[in-house]
Amino acid sequence: MTIRRNFLIGAALSALAVAVAGPAAAASVEGKSICYITAANSHFYVTPTNEGAQAAADAAGVELTIVSEEFSPQTGADQLNSCVSRKVDGILLWPLDANSYLPGLLKAKQAGIPVVAIDTTAGEESMKLIASFVGADKYGQGQISAKQMGEALGGEGDIIILAGQAGNNTTIMRTDGFLADKPDGINVLATVNADFDQQKALVASRDLITKFGDQIDGVYAEDDAMAAGFLQALEESGLDIKPVVLGIGGMKMAFDAINAGQMSSTIMQPPFENGRLAIETLTKVMAGETVDAVVPLENTVVTKDNIGDYEPAF
Amino acid sequence: MMRLNIGTIGNVVVRYRLLVMLAAVAVFGGWTLDDFLTLTTLQSILDRAAVVGFLALGLTPILIAGQIDLSIGSIMSLAAYATIALQPDLGNVPAAFIGLGVGILAGVVNALAVVVFKVTSLVATLATLLIGASLALLISNGQPASSADPLFGLFLTDNFLAILTPRSVLFIGAALLMFVWLKGTPSGRNLYAVGSSMPAAISAGINVNGYIAGVFVLSGFCAGAAGVIQALSSATGSPIAGSVLLIPAITAVVIGGTRLEGGRGSSLATLGGVVALGALTTLSEYNGVPSYTQAVYTGLILILLITLDRIAGGDEGKTTRTLRSAAVAKQTQQGGTS
Structure with missing residues (x-):
């Protein structure tokens, strides 16, 4: 006692x-x-x-x-x-x-x-x-991605968004930040929740590629794993298009894809x-x-x- | 007759299994951690036990009656979501009562499926588990509801008499009440007869269907209560609140000594099982044991206890208990008609 x-x-x-x-x-x-x-x-x-x-x-x-x-x-x-x-x-x-x-x-x-x-x-x-929050500025990541997309497409084009889980705070921040700074000339064809999951992104991308095909000028993937899923679906489809693909995270697979010229950029979140x-x-x-x-x-x-x-x- | 063999030793260990477990946790905790054996640790364990405890309490009469209810987690999720999502429209207190009502209603559905449509409880409640879980996600659109009045339910986890919190008082009170019902009233004792041997219970004139329907409604109510308490104390109505709690609840009941085969069990044993499991979890967390490793320990303890239970000749006990329950049932019946 x-x-x-x-x-x-x-x-x-x-x-x-x-x-x-x-x-x-x-x-x-x-x-x-x-x-x-x-x-x-x-x-x-x-x-x-x-x-x-x-x-x-x-x-x-x-x-x-x-x-x-x-x-x-x-x-x-x-x-x-x-x-x-x-x-x-x-x-x-x-x-x-x-x-x-x-x-x-x-x-x-x-x-x-x-x-x-x-x-x-x-x-x-x-x-x-x-007392304090320590983490990435996810809204800022969305804004940066919007700027990257605008520059890469010359301010105009049709894109798709591969988002994370619905309702997840990271998803909301990355989506809202992107939409807030997106140039008006960029048109969002579809937003799909692929839950930060490569496999889900692959399945969703197959459908999107079938539906929109060469209309797709750009892809905003809210993380690198989903970007990899899209690239896999694109390769499977055999379609001869080269959309601008953006990811977030800085995963090894994104580095490989950027080196291979398949992906345009990613944002480091170590x-x-x-x-x-x-x-x-x-x-x-x-x-x-x-x-x-x-x-x-x-x-x-x-x-x-x-x-x-x-x-x-x- | 004293027969000193493995059976008797096993019997002693099995009978006092909860004390053995709690003592082991206390000794190991006191040995590995400086600040484990304190009243606040006890308070924290009892507080954490409240939600899973209500699920386990509801399950206890179900198992005694020889049934199973797999839907309790889903019912809890529905009740938790209703409790928070309806707050803006109905007010905090009425919404909580709707949460309880959702639990009772789901229990009635289970009772109908098992008693009227004669679906095995395993299958019937597997179906309502799936339906309930999906329904909660559909209604909520997969989103947890956040209370606009987050401070309303916080009192549930306040300090109370040093080692308790209001929600652990509710749980312990409910367990004592259920103990009085099961052991002290004719209807409670009849339930053991129903679970031990249904034909015997029927021939003793017990309204078996009534008892089975009753325990499903009770289980639904308890799951509803778990949902309401969980939702209010976290100010969040999550559509998946109960999905991870079914297995811990079943584990706690079985560790307590209630048999899946029916005819044996006690709500105080369930109380002990929940607390013992909670103490083990807390000890593991304090020691930084990863959660997946904890599950291995829990599984091993389950196998060990059930094996000891078998070695200790639990079947012998069951037979005498069955006979006794049936005899009691008969007396009650005669008493009732004469």
């Missing part, structure tokens, strides 16, 4: 220290504990993100516990509560929907545990309780870097430093002109 009481007092004091001292008392975070609620344990994008987080935690000497939501926000909400119960020193959260994390976030606030969001933003109410940056931001908050509300990943466009300067992001 004494140990527990001391621990409670310690936790309360350290919470107070964070609240009162502010940036002046930039203490070391070594030996502190962080709970990282990640989207999944094994996934082509999430896994390297987790590895980045682990690397940064090791470098800072903090103890990182990774728990996986398996893409279920309900699971994540429970895990958030239990991380707060553990009285860890900081929480890194990968939000999967708008509201589910609210109870846990409120408890974290009461307990004085700082929370940083990674990759995706949550709802407005939730973000008020989150997962390892995202994980590393998120932990670094969280440790700054834990040490009492002020951080920006949004810590963006730089959006670097990779085309055949500059591809030699970069390594695939994942």
Whole structure:
């Protein structure tokens, strides 16, 4: 009981220290504990993100516990509560929907545990309780893609959009950003949700190619995997057209396709870097430093002109 | 008669399986983690148990009656979505009652399919599982509904008496109530007779169809309650809220000691099963064990427990229980008519 009481007092004091001292008392975070609620344990994008987080935690000497939501926000909400119960020193959260994390976030606030969001933003109410968001500017990615498409097509042409899951925040951002900056001369023939899945994009593209054929001047794929799906369908069709294909992510397959001249460009979104940056931001908050509300990943466009300067992001 | 053999030892382990599991979790947790054995850990485990707990509670009488209900996850999703999606039109509280109503209605559909149309419960509820899951996605367009009043249901996860939260109180209360019903009332005891041997129950004059219909409606209600609680405490009505909870619910009930074959089980055992499973999950998460590895442990524990159950000569127990239940049923029946 004494140990527990001391621990409670310690936790309360350290919470107070964070609240009162502010940036002046930039203490070391070594030996502190962080709970990282990640989207999944094994996934082509999430896994390297987790590895980045682990690397940064090791470098800072903090103890990182990774728990996986398996893409279920309900699971994540429970895990958030239990991380707060553990009285860890900081929480890194990968939000999967708008509201589910609210109870846990409120408890974290009461307990004085700082929370940083990674990759995706949550709802407005939730973000008020989150110290900082670390991830790519996905709306900006849409805007950049619109500009690339406009330049490549000379401002005019018919395109198709291969979008991610309906309702997914990343999908909404990348679509809205693209449509906001799209030149008026560019006409969207169809928008299909291929769920960030190469196989689904392949099936959808077969239909689109059959339907629109040589009308297709450009393809905006909201990630590289879907762009690869389209290229595969195009090759199968034997159709002699060469549309402008844009992707996002900077996957190895996109690098290969750009080198082969099949794809026009992609935007780097390095997962390892995202994980590393998120932990670094969280440790700054834990040490009492002020951080920006949004810590963006730089959006670097990779085309055949500059591809030699970069390594695939994942 | 004391017979000291593997059977008796197995019997002891099986009888106190939940205590053995909880003790193992506590010892291992205390050994590997500095801050595991605290009241807040207990609070967190009990709180997390509430939602899957209601599903498991509904399933307990179903299994005792020798039936199965696979549709509880889908029912929960429908109820969760209704609870949030109807809030703007009906208000927060009426919408929650509609959520419960959705559960009861789905339970009635299951009861009709099993009792009136004589479809095996496995097949009937497999069908309603599929229909319910698709219906939830169709109505919601695949999108979770976010509450415009996210703070309304947050009290459900507030602190209460150090180790509880309002929603864990609801769950524990429901489990105690069900225990009183199952063990303390004639209708509860008759249910065991129905599950042990249907012909015997029929010949004892028990309204078997009535009992089976009743447990399906109860199960629907419990799944509805799980959906409402989940939706309100997360301020989100997800059309897939329950889809991942069917298997954990069944696992918890079986770990508790309720038999899939019917005629045996208890709601307190289910309560223990849910808590033991929750404690194991929490321990694994605290230790950073990946979720897919956790599933392996759960599977191994299931096989171990069921095997011990068999070695311990559970069938012997079942026979005497069957006879006893039938005898009780007969007495009740006679008592009722004379």
